[in-house]
Amino acid sequence: MIISRSPLSRQLQDYRLTTAEILYHMPDHPGLLQTYVWQELDLAPRFPVLRKFLDFWSHNLDGKLHSVRVANLDLISPGHMRHVDALMTLQ
Template sequence: MSLSRQLQGYRLTTAEILYHMPDHPGVLQTYIWQELDIAPRYPVLHRFLDFWTRQLDGPLHSVRVGSAALISPGEMRHGSLLTLQ
């Protein structure tokens, strides 16, 4: 994961995507997506979901999102990571 992106405010974002299986629309399948993204707009996730709706079979049912900062600028000093207890 890119340290420079994390310092720019990107957070590790995980989305649980439920979608209808193309051959069995009554059955839901789960897909887990994880990437660095910017909360609360989530532009990277929105691009992925736009791709999904344009290019993939299996209509979306719901998306649940969680995100967490891996590092913040205050945790950096002289180019090395501080150990947090």
């Protein structure tokens, strides 16, 4: 089985645009917090891509993680139709 990695095919496999706001302690000044914004297509609710990134961060980077706030959004969704009570004539 060939798994395509194009963004459209991943979205069709239920990947969602995921944004994480990561607060971490600055390595030289642990009392100060810095913000990093991460964004990628990921699978909710387990977020394997984000977990892999955070695992890499905690093992390879000096800034200790403080907190992570996550939001996600379906990019492909069913369309909706609504009826409008108006009649227009074009000339």
